[in-house]
Amino acid sequence: MRLPQIQIRTTDAKLDLNISKPQQYIKQPSAKQHIEQPAAILEIHTTRGVLKIDSSQARRDVGMIGPLEATKNAAAEGQQAALKGAARRAREGRQMMMSAGKGQGHTTIQNIAKQNHGPQRTPFNIKFVPSIGAVKIDYTPGTTDVNIQRREPIIDAKVNKPIHEYTPGKVTGTMVQRPDVDIDVII
Secondary structure: OOOOEEEEEEEOOEEEEEEEOOEEEEEOOOOEEEEEOOOOEEEEEEEOOEEEEEOHHHHHHHOOOOHHHHHHHHHHHHHHHHHHHHHHHHHHHHHHHHHOOOOOHHHHHHHHHHHHHOOOOOOOOOOOOOOOOOOEEEEEOOEEEEEEEOOOOEEEEEOOOOEEEEEOOEEEEEEEEOOEEEEEEEO
16 A cells, blocks of 8 residues: 655745945044133332442541542641640750759750651551451342243044944845645655
8 A cells, every 4th residue: 555645846936135334423622612811910020239348447547538538637637746846846845954054065965956857767558458357338128029820732523423324235135936835746
């Protein structure tokens, strides 16, 4: 006894696909930036230093004196010389008066002449001209006051959005062969 058989034949589907790729374009424009730095405020206040030099004593020591002081000094020296001369003449007159009548008249006058006109020694010593400390210096230092006021920078930044273009891809399909199933029964 024969049993009927089933015979199945299939035909696969065939597709033809057209694929266009997606396209993407991204661009980031640079940010626009403006930076400004205002100058700092700088204030400087100074007072001048004062230097005072008094060389009047040093000038006097060297002999450079003004006409008023020279006249005053000459008058004082003249007065001293006059007083010294008067004292010398009074002393010599007293010597002559004491020796008068004693037979020593001519020797007294000779002694007085030797005292006045004999060799005179002048003392010799080292003298510093001008004298030490004759120039007086007085210095008052100046001052400097610096005031700086810092100023912040001004920053203006504008961020641009990115440029994004996207074209999606496409897939189109065409059925070249349709699927098929054939079933036969063989007896």
